[in-house]
Amino acid sequence: MSEKVLMKGNEAFAEAAIRSGCRYYFGYPITPQNEIPEYMSRELPKVGGSFVQAESELAAISMAYGGAVAGGRVFVSSSSPGIALMQEGFSFLCSTEIPLVILNVSRGGPGVGGIQPGQADYYQATRGGGNGDYHLIVFAPSSIQEAVDMMEMAFRVAEEYRNPVMILADGLIGQMMEPVVLPNPIPDAVREGILKAKPWALTGTKEGRPHNVVKSLYLKPEELENRIMEMDLKYQKAKEQLVRYETNRLEEAEVVLVAYGSTARIAEEAMELLAEEGIQAGLIRPISLWPFPYEAFDKIPEKVKAVISVELSRGQMMDDVKIGSKGRFPVGLSSRVGGILITPPEIAADVKKVLGVER
Amino acid sequence: MKPVFEYTRGMLPEETTYCPGCTHGIAHRLIMEALDEKGLLGETIGVAPIGCSILAHHYMNIDMCESTHGRAPAIATGIRRVHPDKIVFTYQGDGDLASIGTGEIVHAAHRGERITSFFINNAIYGMTGGQMAPTSLLGQKTTTSMDGRMQELSGKPLRMAELIATIDGAVFVERVSLDSPGNVRKAKKAIRKAIEVQEKKLGFGFVEILSSCATNWGVTPVKALEWMRENMIPYYPLGNLKSPEEVK
Known part of the structure; x- marks a missing residue:
C-alpha cells in the first residue's frame, strides 16, 4: 500500500x-x-x-x-x-x-x-x-x-x-x-x-470470427421479454451477492438511525449527543443503495421505538426504510435540503420529537 | 473465367427489411464493397443509428453496435479512443443526424475525429412513418406537414454537407446521390475517398448520400428516383465540398 x-x-x-x-x-x-x-x-x-x-x-x-x-x-x-x-x-x-x-x-x-x-x-x-x-x-x-x-x-x-x-x-x-x-x-x-x-467487444473481426453485434432493439415481444428476463x-x-451495509450499536438501541454517505458520519455524532442524554441510538449505514440492504432491518431488536431515515432529501430513502422495517416500527424522517448539511443537534432534536421525549 | 460481378463478402446473405425502391441497400453495399476492396472488413467497426437502418448490422458483415438516437458520432468517438488504428464509421439518417443528433455530428467534426459519417438524406423520417425532417423540401407533404412544408413554420431545409464543410476539423465533405447508375458510381468513389481519409488519419470525413423513400413519399420506386432528380438534387447540389490533397 x-x-x-x-x-x-x-x-x-x-x-x-x-x-x-x-x-x-x-x-x-x-x-x-x-x-x-x-x-x-x-x-x-x-x-x-x-x-x-x-x-x-x-x-x-x-x-x-x-x-x-x-x-x-x-x-x-x-x-x-x-x-x-x-x-x-x-x-x-x-x-x-x-x-x-x-x-x-x-x-x-x-x-x-x-x-x-x-x-x-x-x-x-x-x-x-x-x-x-x-x-x-x-x-x-x-x-x-x-x-x-x-x-x-x-x-x-x-x-x-x-x-x-x-x-x-x-x-x-x-x-x-x-x-x-x-x-x-x-x-x-x-x-x-x-x-x-x-x-463480445467490438474489436474488428480480422475476418477470423463471426461479427460481433451489440444491440438494444428487439422488435419481437417474445425476444424482448426473454431479454428482460435474462x-x-x-x-x-x-x-443476493452485492448487498453491503454496516451497523453500529444496534443491539442496545432504543431508536435506529438510517443514513448513507456523509450524512452517516453526521448521524454518528448525533448518536453521541443522544447517548449523553441517556438515549441509546443505533445506526444502519447502507453502502449498497441498490440492491438496498433490507435484511439489515431484520437485525433491529423488537424493543426499538422508532426507525429514522436521516437524509439530505425529503424522504426518498425513507421509502426503502419503510420496506425494510416491514411495519414493525414507526418510521420518521430527519432531513435538511437545498444544499444545507444537517447538524448532529438537529438530528438529535428530530429523534426526541419522534420518540415524544423531552429529557 | 473471371466473374464480372460477385456478391461482396461485406454483406451477409440476408434479405433486407427495407421497402421496395429504398436505396439503403445500395448504400450499404457501396460501403461494404469499398471496405472489401481495401481489405478492411476485418478492421472496421460500424455504428448503426435509430431509424430504418438500425438493422444495418443484420446485413453488414463487420463488428457493429446500435446507437441511441443521434449519438452515433459520440459513440464512434469513444470507439476511436480505444481502437486508434481501426476504421470507424457511423451510418445515419436525416432525422438522426440532422435533427436530434446535430450536437454530436457538429462536435465530432469540430474535434476532427478520425471517423467517417455516412449521412443518408431522404428528406423524411422513414421508420416512424413519414414525418417531416429538417431536410424535407419546401412544399413537401409529410404526415406532420399535410399541406406541405412551410418556410414560415418550419424554416427551409437544412443543408448538412455545407454546414459541416464550414468546420475546420472536417477535411472531406462530399454530397452524392443514388438516383442513377452514374451517380451510384460517383457515390462509390466518394465513399472510397472518405475511407482513405481515415486510413491516412487526416481528420473527419462526411459523405451525404441523397436517397429515396418511395413508401413515405407515396410514389413508386421509379417515380421516387425521378423525384430525387427533379426536387432534391436542385436544392442539394452534388459534388465535393472539401477534400485533402492526399486523396485528390
Whole structure:
C-alpha cells in the first residue's frame, strides 16, 4: 500500500480510477465535480489513456458507451443535473449489457437547484430516470477512503455483471480533503487482460470470427421479454451477492438511525449527543443503495421505538426504510435540503420529537 | 473465367427489411464493397443509428453496435479512443443526424475525429412513418406537414454537407446521390475517398448520400428516383465540398 496523503475527494476518486485500470474518461464540466475532468485531462495521457471533453453529458455518456463497447475500462463522472441528462445512456448501457463506472458527486435539486451537497438523487440513482426494466448497481461511500477503496471493486462488479455501476458520492465528499491511502495500481498484465476477457467487444473481426453485434432493439415481444428476463436473473443475483451495509450499536438501541454517505458520519455524532442524554441510538449505514440492504432491518431488536431515515432529501430513502422495517416500527424522517448539511443537534432534536421525549 | 460481378463478402446473405425502391441497400453495399476492396472488413467497426437502418448490422458483415438516437458520432468517438488504428464509421439518417443528433455530428467534426459519417438524406423520417425532417423540401407533404412544408413554420431545409464543410476539423465533405447508375458510381468513389481519409488519419470525413423513400413519399420506386432528380438534387447540389490533397 502507498502512504497516507492528504487529497481532495474528487482528485482522489480520479486517481483511484486510473489505478483501477481506467484509461478512458469522457466528461462535461459541472460543479461540484470539475476537479475530476481536470485531473483526468492532465493525468490520463501520461499513462497512455484518453480524455475527451464532450459537448454535453448526452455526448459524454455516449462516448463512454463507445469506449466500453470497444472493450475499454471507462469511467464517467458528473453531478445531479448532468446525471439526469445521462439517463438515456444508462438505460441503453443496461439493455446492451455494457460495463461502466459512473460517479455522481451529487448536489441539491430539483432542476438546476444549487451547487452545495445534496442527496436528492436517491430516486434517480436507485429507481432510474431512464426507461424500461433496468437497474444501476449503486454504492454510496461515506468517506474519501471508502470511495477510493470501492473503485476497483466497482469496475470488477460492472464487468462481472455487464451492467453500469454508480458510485453515489455527495458534493461534501467530493469537495473536502481527507487523509487517504490510495490503492496500488493494478498490474499491467491484469489491465491488459481486461479487453481479452470481453469476447463480445467490438474489436474488428480480422475476418477470423463471426461479427460481433451489440444491440438494444428487439422488435419481437417474445425476444424482448426473454431479454428482460435474462437481465432480471442478473439483478436477482445482485440482490443476493452485492448487498453491503454496516451497523453500529444496534443491539442496545432504543431508536435506529438510517443514513448513507456523509450524512452517516453526521448521524454518528448525533448518536453521541443522544447517548449523553441517556438515549441509546443505533445506526444502519447502507453502502449498497441498490440492491438496498433490507435484511439489515431484520437485525433491529423488537424493543426499538422508532426507525429514522436521516437524509439530505425529503424522504426518498425513507421509502426503502419503510420496506425494510416491514411495519414493525414507526418510521420518521430527519432531513435538511437545498444544499444545507444537517447538524448532529438537529438530528438529535428530530429523534426526541419522534420518540415524544423531552429529557 | 473471371466473374464480372460477385456478391461482396461485406454483406451477409440476408434479405433486407427495407421497402421496395429504398436505396439503403445500395448504400450499404457501396460501403461494404469499398471496405472489401481495401481489405478492411476485418478492421472496421460500424455504428448503426435509430431509424430504418438500425438493422444495418443484420446485413453488414463487420463488428457493429446500435446507437441511441443521434449519438452515433459520440459513440464512434469513444470507439476511436480505444481502437486508434481501426476504421470507424457511423451510418445515419436525416432525422438522426440532422435533427436530434446535430450536437454530436457538429462536435465530432469540430474535434476532427478520425471517423467517417455516412449521412443518408431522404428528406423524411422513414421508420416512424413519414414525418417531416429538417431536410424535407419546401412544399413537401409529410404526415406532420399535410399541406406541405412551410418556410414560415418550419424554416427551409437544412443543408448538412455545407454546414459541416464550414468546420475546420472536417477535411472531406462530399454530397452524392443514388438516383442513377452514374451517380451510384460517383457515390462509390466518394465513399472510397472518405475511407482513405481515415486510413491516412487526416481528420473527419462526411459523405451525404441523397436517397429515396418511395413508401413515405407515396410514389413508386421509379417515380421516387425521378423525384430525387427533379426536387432534391436542385436544392442539394452534388459534388465535393472539401477534400485533402492526399486523396485528390
